Ligand SMILES: Cc1cc2nc3c(=O)[nH]c(=O)nc-3n(C[C@H](O)[C@H](O)[C@H](O)COP(=O)(O)O)c2cc1C
C-alpha cells in the first residue's frame with residue numbers, strides 16, 4: 001500500500017502495487033465533443049521551433065510521432081499564428097494560408113496511426129510581441145493602447161474593421177485545420193494574449209461593440225467561436241484554453257473568467273475548457289506560464305476544480321504535473337477530466353506506455369529546470385531536454401539501434417556525462433563498466449540539488465540511476481582508475497568523464513578567507529557573518545549560495561560579473577530566483593570584476609566604466625569562479641597518442657570543458673551512439 005500526496009490509499013495486489021491498476025483512471029477513454037480520446041493524458045500546445053517558414057517539417061512529424069507512439073491520447077499542436085499582424089512564420093506554424101494544410105495532414109495521419117488524436121491551436125499574442133522580421137521594433141496590436149510591462153510596448157488599438165477582419169482570420173485558419181483533417185481546434189484565450197486583452201477591462205478600454213460591458217468584451221471571443229464552429233462543423237472538436245489566475249497585477253480576475261466560461265457553456269460554444277495559469281504581461285505571470293521547479297507540482301489543479309463546479313463540459317488541466325500518481329489523484333478527486341503534460345513528455349516520450357505497462361518507476365521525470373525546453377524555445381532553437389537529448393532530435397537519432405559490434409567500454413567518472421554514456425552504450429549492446437572514485441554517482445548534480453528549493457534537480461541522477469540499475473552495466477564506486485586497472489580490462493573504448501574541479505581566482509586575497517562555492521555546499525565549511533559572493537559564473541551557484549547563507553543568518557552581498565545575477569541560467573528560473581533575493585534582502589551588484597582583497601575590504605572593478613566597487617567589512621568571500629576541467633587522465637591521452645594503447649579514447653562533458661548538465665548528458669549520449 002502507498003499513500004498518495006493527497007492521502008489517498010492505493011491497494012496493492014498480494015503486497016505488490018499493480019501500477020497499471022493504480023493508474024486506472026488515467027487510462028480511461030474520454031469524449032471531447034465528437035472526438036474520443038483513448039486515455040486521459042494529453043500533450044498541450046507548445047512551440048517546438050521544429051517548423052520551417054510556417055510549415056510542418058519531417059522533424060516536427062517525428063517529434064510528435066514519438067509522443068504518439070509513446071501512448072499519448074491527444075496532442076494539441078503548438079500555437080499557430082495566422083494573421084499578418086502576428087505572422088511570424090520563422091518561429092511558428094502559420095495557418096494564415098493554405099501552405100500549412102498538407103504538412104498538418106501528414107502530421108495528423110502519422111499520429112492517428114498510433115490512435116492518437118491531434119488538435120491544432122490558434123494563437124495571437126496581441127500586444128505581447130518582441131519579434132520582428134527585420135530587427136526593427138514591430139507594431140503590435142491590441143484592444144486598446146495599454147502598455148505591456150514585460151514587452152515594454154504600447155500597442156496600436158485595433159480599428160473596428162480590423163477586429164472583424166481578425167475574427168474572420170481566426171475562422172479561416174480554423175477552417176484550414178479542419179481541411180487538414182485535424183480532429184479539433186483550440187482557441188487560445190489564456191495567458192494575457194490577444195483574446196485575454198479583449199476580455200480584461202484594464203486592457204480593453206474600447207467604446208465600440210467590443211468594449212465596455214462584460215457582454216461587449218466577450219463579443220470578440222464569442223464571434224470567433226460561433227463562426228469557427230460554423231466553419232469546421234459539428235464533426236470536429238472546438239475547445240478553448242483559459243487562465244483562471246493570471247498571477248499578474250492587473251490581470252483578468254478569476255471571477256470574471258469563471259463567469260465567461262459559464263457564459264460559453266450556457267451557449268454551447270465549446271466542447272472543453274483547458275485551464276492553465278500565468279500571463280505573458282508581467283515577469284511574475286510569465287513564471288507561471290513556464291513554471292520552474294520552485295512552483296509546486298500540479299499548482300493549477302485547484303483552479304480546474306473550481307471551474308468544474310460551474311461547467312459540465314470536460315475540464316483539462318496542465319502545469320507541473322510530472323508524475324503519474326499526481327495525475328491519477330487529480331482525476332480521482334474529480335478536479336479535472338484530462339491531464340496535460342508538456343515537459344513531462346519532452347523528458348520522456350514513453351510516459352504513457354510506461355504507465356500502461358505498470359513501469360512508472362522507469363519514467364524519466366521532468367525536474368522543472370526549463371533549460372533545454374523553454375530555454376531553447378525562447379532562444380529560437382528546437383526544444384529538447386537536459387535529460388533526454390533524443391527530444392527534438394528524433395530524426396537525427398532515429399537509428400538508435402543495437403551496435404553491430406559488441407565493444408568493451410570503460411567509462412571513467414560517474415557524473416551525468418559518464419552515467420549517460422554508460423547507459424546508452426549498454427542499451428546499444430556494448431559491455432560496459434563504469435568507475436567512480438567517490439562513494440556515489442551524480443557529480444555536480446549532487447551539489448546543485450543541495451541548494452534551497454533545488455532538491456528536485458537531484459531527479460537527474462535518480463532517473464539515470466534507475467536506468468543503470470535496469471541495464472547490465474558494472475558500476476564500481478570508491479575506485480580510482482589506474483593504468484593497471486585499465487590494462488586488466490583490455491577495453492576497446494575508454495570514455496573520460498571525470499568532470500571539473502573548482503578553483504580560486506589567481507589574485508591577492510589579503511587577510512580575507514576565500515572559499516570556493518563547491519566547498520561551501522559540499523563540505524559545509526564554516527564561514528564568517530559578513531559574506532561577499534564573488535559571482536563570476538552567474539549561474540545557479542551564486543544565487544543558490546546567497547539564498548542558503550541568508551537563510552542561515554549571514555549578511556550576504558552577491559556581486560556578479562554579468563548584467564544580472566544568474567545571467568547564465570534560463571531566464572524564468574533566474575527571474576524567480578531574483579525575486580527570492582529581493583525578498584531575502586540580498587544586496588546585489590552587477591557588472592563587477594573581482595580585483596583583490598585587503599584589510600577587510602574586497603575590491604571589484606566595474607566591467608564597463610573601470611571604476612572601483614568596494615565591499616567593506618567582509619569576513620569571507622565565497623568564490624564562484626570558473627571551474628577547471630579535470631586533467632587527471634591526460635597521461636592516458638598521451639599514451640594513446642604515442643601508440644602505447646590501442647583503444648578508442650573519448651573525453652566528454654566537463655572533462656572536455658566545464659559547461660552544464662545538458663552538454664554533459666548530450667555528449668555522453670552522442671559519444672555512445674558513435675560506438
Ligand atoms: C517550449 C514551450 C512552448 C509552449 N508554447 C505554448 C503554446 O504555443 N501555446 C500554449 O497554449 N502553451 C504553450 N506552452 C505552455 C504549455 O502548454 C504548458 O501550459 C506549460 O508548459 C505547463 O505545462 P507542463 O508543466 O506540463 O510543461 C508552452 C510550453 C513550453 C514548455
Ligand code: SF4
Pocket residue numbers: 343344346347365366367368369370371372373374384385386387388
Ligand atoms: S529540460 Fe528540464 S524542464 Fe525541460 S523537459 Fe527536461 S527536465 Fe523538464
